[in-house]
Amino acid sequence: MESAPTMLVYFFVYISLYFQVFLLVTFFEKRESIKKEEEDILSLRRYPSTTIIVPCFNEERTVVKTIRSLLSLDYPKYKLNIVIVDDGSTDNTWNVVKRFGKYPQIKLLQKPNGGKHTALNYALANIETELVGCLDADSFVEKDTLKKIVKYFEESDVMAVTPAIKLYKPTHIIELVQNVEYMLGIFFRKMLGTMDAIQVTPGPFSIFRKKVFNDLGPYKKAHNTEDLEIAFRMHESHYRIVNSHKAFVTTVAPKTLKSLYKQRLRWVHGFLENALDYKHLFLRRKYGNFGMFMLPAAVVSIFSAIYLVGFTIFQLIQYIYDKSVQVRAIGLPTDYFSFDLFFFNTQTLLFLSIILIVMAIAMIVVGKIIAEDTKRSPMDIVYFLALYGLIVPSWLFMSVYNTVLSKKNSWR
Template sequence: MIWVAVINYVAWFIFIFISMVWILTLLQNRENVEISSKRRRKLPSVSVLIPAYNEERNIKNTIKSIFSIDYPKHLLEIIVVNDGSTDKTKKIITQMKKQYKLKIINNHTNMGKAHSLNRALKVARGELVACMDADSIVESAIIRKMIPYLDDPKVASVTPSLKVWKTRNFLERMQHAEYILNVFLRKMLSFIDAIHVTPGVFSIYRKNVLLDIGGFDEGNLTEDMEIALKIHDAGYMIENNMHANSYTLCPRNWKDLSKQRIRWYRGALNNYSKYRHMLFNKRYGNLGMFFLPANVLAVGAIIIVFFTMALNYMGAAATSLWRGHLVGWDIMLLLGIFDIEAFTATLFSTPFLLGILGLIVGAYVLYTSFSLAEGGVKSHKPTYILYLLIFPLVMMVFWILAFIHEVAGIKKKW
């Protein structure tokens, strides 16, 4: 069908076009990728906000990591919000307060991450605030690497390089590749002022800007994306240092990954709707005129391509089953009616060749990401090849499930 072919062409064009934009952006800004060498004469005070819900396994390492940061301790404030935990989180942070200078806020019930951040924001004394997930750690130089970008008064937030902490199985290694790719993409987005997510693992903000724009949206599934769009909406910029390393735990199994990604993608769909006034709006520069529209088109293409692929494969499967039934499942007869010309035509068709081109471009972008973020691909190379082949299809399924959840009005869960 012609319309199916057109949709496939459009989908591949979007992917290849966006990939080429990132490559050209890198070539244009290669000299600006490295760490800023500027050092502030006067260091600002920083409040680190750590919302924690049932994090008894991780909260101790997270707090120790924060207190290991190379930064004057009199300028560093740590606020931990126990968000109604039902495990030993409260007990652990209470014990750690005896050893470390902590401020503790207790929510009597689980109110959500955004609510906890807003509570901590109201009592924070720092000029800057850093939001820190309770299952994460950071390198000791992270603050010193990030704050020079805030010398520009137009910059309201700086994002770090977010990587996977401890890869123990095949799924976690594939996510590691995805996170490294995102390290590269976030830096490229900073060059065109289009960062649309400030990760929850140590993004730094100007406190006064957060207060002025109303803080975090407490009803949002992805508050880190919503706050980034809100910052852009208020006329500020978001920067990135791809060598300021933070690390987080990622889902260990497919069930947890599915839960996480459906939440992320439902949140993205909600935020695209909430900030639809930014689409094709010159006021928001490359974010409004290029990146957000491209993302929305990509999501639409994913949904349409998925259903067209499903229909095509179902039709092909039905035809094969019918042929098998007609010849009594005789293998030799089935081979005799195999259409080699149709197979060859498919193999060398434009959509197939576009797929090969897309795979090559994707491999180059991923290799470049590893080179910039980690000095090259040091191990697990076969896993990363499989990532290019498998993970995009898996993410496509999660986008479809998120779309179905939204259309069906299924209750949103953190």
């Protein structure tokens, strides 16, 4: 009979397998309706008035491209307002954005540094358009992105629409690994959108009805993950969030392991803290798939990844120790340097692991098809499979550690 730790490995592997199968089956079930969404996506019945807020803090290198991408949107100029908020930048950001003050549709605001949520709220206080959104100052929209998002608001119960986020010109290995992660994100967000279970409205160009903020209040600091908390708050009030999978936005990726670690630590730690703040949503049927599926699955995935990595490391250490004892007892055997990667288990776990990898690749491929990223070399998938599992546990573990010790979530 298997030991309890090994049985727990099987449990987490089966949970992961169930999650993957569920999402892939959902995709094939919804495939026709997803294709139908793409029909006439650019033909709008009307053009609702829209304001895009661009919060800036030390973004002198990218903010110009961000603003120019907004000015290039294929949307009536008299229906589109752009509010740029300099949140107390210490570099040349303010001087850079001032050159855009000549555009009648652009409004420039400057305030002392208080964090992204305060910059957003500073602009929100005087916005009266029907729709309002945010675009991070290191992200860029395509010409038709806004129209593809606005199309979904023709359904009266849609209160927010999230885009499909891709990376801006990934070249280095660490960026290519993230590129695959973002392809998975595009797939996941679309599937969760079909189930009314989207857990975050990302800073790069999520668009809301202004009614959301009128009814639920402004952004909160929310452990420096305001885009996640507002989604939780919307689900709490049964406000519908959907995804426009062809509304592409590109964002600049962290280029070093250190910057990637800090970003993901903030994201995961922020999720755990907000999950605690909204723990009353868990496993409650009244909150639909968000409470019954997404939240439990997200939490279990964090702890399962930590456990599986910890179990593997423990088994590896035990293997090395046993070999060293063997050497001391009987000397160096002829097969000493042979190594079985799955020495700690039977063929069953190997088989399940292969299935998990194959299904992960299938979801990546679907994400790439949706994102129109199929022309890229498949080496990014190779890098992802080889490296992602080695780096993710670091910020998962620290996120849990910081949450348990009630440490504050840092932006930088």
